[in-house]
Amino acid sequence: MTQVEGAEGPLRFTVFGAVRAWRGEVRLELGPARQRAVLAVLLLHANRPVERQRLIEAVWGDPPPAYAVNQLQKYVSALRRVLEPGREARSPSSVLGWTDGGYVLRVADDGLDLTVFEHRVGRGREALARGDTRRAAAELREALAVGSGPALGDVSSAALDGERDRLAESRAAALEDRITADLDLGHHGRLIPELTQLVAEFPLREHLAALLMLALFRAGRQSESLAVYDTARGVLAEELGVDPGPELRQRHRQILTGDAALSLDADRDVSPAAAQPRPVPRQLPAPPALFAGRDDELARLSAALAPGSGAGGVVVIAAVGGTGGIGKTCLALRWAHEHRDRFPDGELYVNLRGFDPSGPPVPPAVALRGFLEALGVDPAAVPDDPDARAGLYRTLAEGRRMLVVLDDARGTDHVRALIPGSGTCTVLVTSRSELAGLVTEFAAGSVSMDVLGDDEARDVLTRRLGEERITAEPQAAAAIVRRCAGLPLALSITAARAATRPHLRLAALADELAESAGRLDALYAGEVTADLRAVFAASYDALEPEAARAFALLGLAPGPDIGAPAAASLLAAPLSRTRSLLRGLEAVHLVREHAPDRYQFHDLVRLFAEECARRDLRETARLAALRRLADFLLHSAHHALCRLPARPQVLKLVPAPPAEGCTPHRCADAAAAREWFAAEDACLDAVHRTVRDLGWDTHVWQLPVVVLTFRSLHGRRLDGLDTMDTWQAAMEAADRLGDPAARALTRNATGTACAHLGRYARAEAHLAAALPLFEETGDLVGQADTLHMLGCCQEQQGAPHRALPYHERALPLYQAAGDTRWEANCRNSTGWCHALLGHYDRARRYCEDALTLARGAGDRIHEAHVLDSLGYIDHQCGQYSGAVENYRRARALFRESDCSSAEADTLLHLGDAYLALGRCEASRQAWHEALALHRARHRTAETRLLRERLDALDRRPAAAT
Secondary structure, three states: OOOEEOOOOEEEEEOEOOOEEEEOOEEOOOOOHHHHHHHHHHHHOOOOOEOHHHHHHHHHOOOOOOOHHHHHHHHHHHHHHHHOOOOOOOOOOOOEEEEOOEEEEOOOHHHEHHHHHHHHHHHHHHHHHOOOHHHHHHHHHHHHHHOOOOEOOOOOOHHHHHHHHHHHHHHHHHHHHHHHHHHHOOOHHHHHHHHHHHHHHOOOOHHHHHHHHHHHHHOOOHHHHHHHHHHHHHHHHHHOOOOOOHHHHHHHHHHHHOOHHHOOOOOOOOOHHHOOOOOOOEOOOOOOOOOOOOHHHHHHHHHHOOOOOOHHHOOEEEEEEOOOOOOHHHHHHHHHHHOHHHOOOOEEEEEOOOOOOOOOOOOHHHHHHHHHHHOOOOHHHOOOOHHHHHHHHHHHHOOOOOEEEEEEEOOHHHHHHHOOOOOOOEEEEEEOOOOHHHHHHHOOEEEEOOOOOHHHHHHHHHHHHOHHHHHHOHHHHHHHHHHHOOOHHHHHHHHHHHHHOOOOOHHHHHHHHHHHHOOOOOOOOOOOOHHHHHHHHHHHHOOOHHHHHHHHHHOOOOOOOEEHHHHHHHHOOOHHHHHHHHHHHHHOOOOEEEEOOEEEOOHHHHHHHHHHHHHHOOHHHHHHHHHHHHHHHHHHHHHHHHOOOOOHHHHHOOOOOOOOOOOOOOOOOHHHHHHHHHHHHHHHHHHHHHHHHHOOHHHHHHHHHHHHHHHHHOOOOOOOHHHHHHHHHHHHHHHHHOOHHHHHHHHHHHHHHHHHOOOHHHHHHHHHHHHHHHHHHOOHHHHHHHHHHHHHHHHHOOOHHHHHHHHHHHHHHHHHHOOHHHHHHHHHHHHHHHHHOOOHHHHHHHHHHHHHHHHHOOOHHHHHHHHHHHHHHHHHOOOHHHHHHHHHHHHHHHHHOOOHHHHHHHHHHHHHHHHHOOOHHHHHHHHHHHHHHHHHOOOHHHHHHHHHHHHHHHOOOOOOO
16 A cells, blocks of 8 residues: 655545554554644645635634634644654654645545545446446445545544535445346345344435335345335325325335336446447647747646656646646647547647636536536536536546646636546646645646747748748748747747738838837736737737727637637628628738638637727727627527427517627528537626626626526536526616516526526526416416416426326417417326326326327427327327337437437336237347446436346346347
């Protein structure tokens, strides 16, 4: 075991059971309770600095006593003496050090039981997700052996009590996963005593009760299994006043019907041979085309990121630092592309926009979502909680030889959650900050960049302009090098301008740079240095007036980039002319086409463009341009949403006519609409922040109603308080406008989004508030839609009897409004609830009527959902051939509409119908196809259910196909 070396030997620590430390085999005396509490806090943040004030609050609470600072210093000194008895007085501590960020306790990964526990749990869960059950059970069993006993058992404080609860929950979840793996291995008999004790100890953990029911059923003890459900239902009702959740209810139904999928053969093969290949992300942007010099920096970067340079299997990290425009991103991408063969499991890249003037930095939780989706996680399966996202990310990164490039980080806190835990990964970070925290906490290598030397700078010009042109005017070339001050960005822009004007003498260009430097006193200093500003100004002054206006207005556009159609509305110009202007700006390196028809600035060029807009354009012109851009995004988003199966009330929203000069984009079909939303996602958020700042209340409420409705309907979860804050702002804006329809619609849309995300209590509150507002305005469709969504909330919570009255109230309102498309959907919901309640004749009538309406409206997705309902009704009525036919039609329509989650659910039902007909091979094929869809999206629960069904199928005798 590798340990952190103290003065007399290796150290190891525990937080499970009690806070303890050993040097070799000798247990150390850690002093009084508060001193142990200090050590506990440091261990919980091992290898990361903990601020003095945070330690004091954790140990003494708030407010702390006046003597807390002195006492903390005494405790730290005492701990250093215990941990490093041979350390000379006043010499730096190698174990418990001090940094600018606070105290740091340095512990090797295998020197702390908590770290070992977390790593093994992560490996176990990844193995479980890919179907390697034996490996999962072994890893989780080892994890629980390491993390045994209640955490922090001998220390106490309010803060530590919270940590103790968190660790207890982590251990309980790992225990449930280990039991799940053991059940998959057929060990149900020996699990019954353990599960019985656990259910008695944790009577409110429904998953444990479901696992005990399964174990008892597989042991042939069906009546006892049903008794567990009855007991759990009584406890939940008495303690919490709620019914059992969906998992427990489903397990109860399966046992009542003797569902064969619950049976398990202990001798079956559980090897990972059938596991799906993992996605290999390739996210690196294109390498810099005209990279020159930087040999020393590349060599230092290679040394810092050399394989095996991380101590003790720790992830290898390098931080590239330097001022804006110095070439950090180009260096990182050049190195990354030159070493791609080292990373067969892929590359992840994110521009964190830490210093981007177009908007706030990308939050770590948002960057994690992008990484998880690149690693194959279904958007709907991405956890809401940022810590859970980070944990899933570390789990998926475990064991991968993968490069992670974190570009333009604001600081260490910005990237901490994005650093994998696996020593097989390599992380490359760029930032204008020093990132000393990465060096301290993670032993990151550091590469600082300076300006190019004269020879390297001349090489940049030569590569762009050719040796002949440089040697023809050597003094002018030298003057350009001096004026650009060795900044690669300045050299690139200047060289691009000279390249587009081959007859321009370099001496004239050098004179222009000198003159521009003297004319910039009207512009504030900011982050754009005088040398850079001179280069930018020389290029700007050389533009034709129309191009100069376009450059300045583009600097006002919120968001990380802009599409050509949006730019056309911003500029109030035809699209063809706008593309011509953008190509001209790109030719002189003032913008870059980083994706087809999408353009972006370097952030320093953007700052200069904003300066030009403020100096050269009237405020009325600037606001008019922003209004056209906001109108473009609002109208284009609304049109795109109309191509998709959104709620009727959102489709009913009709924005005011766009401003003169604005030409909204029109999507041809649903696929184009989804592509448009994906491309404009970040820009829509940025523009909404801008209209909030400007007080444009109509845009403040209409943009989120359209945009966030799209996201919630397509599996995009709410990302923390920022999005909920956006919904709140929308409702407040509608209230300020005093428009009852807007007030109703914002509450309806907010409730609908929350319902799609499983936040039912919040959804029901917003929907209940919307209903009387719709009644006040006489909006029949609004009332119907709100009632329908209230019913859907009840359905999703497993209460069809409570859902049915809502649907039945909504149906005549849809009929009165003449909305056949959503009448079809409501009829299907009504029929589905009747089917769940066993009213099959009524269910069939509702669904057949719904099918006629959906087909008449040309609504393929609703048609598919109705066919799935009819398949279920046929199956429950013993009409298995009819069920197969309906499920096959539904599957085809879902596939055509790219609704993979619904397609997978229908394939599961199709397999059930085939099995009822005795067509085992057809059933197996349907379930394997469903399994592939769920695995590709990391839907663990659905994957486990399908594996159980396939295993049960494998034990059946051969049947007709």
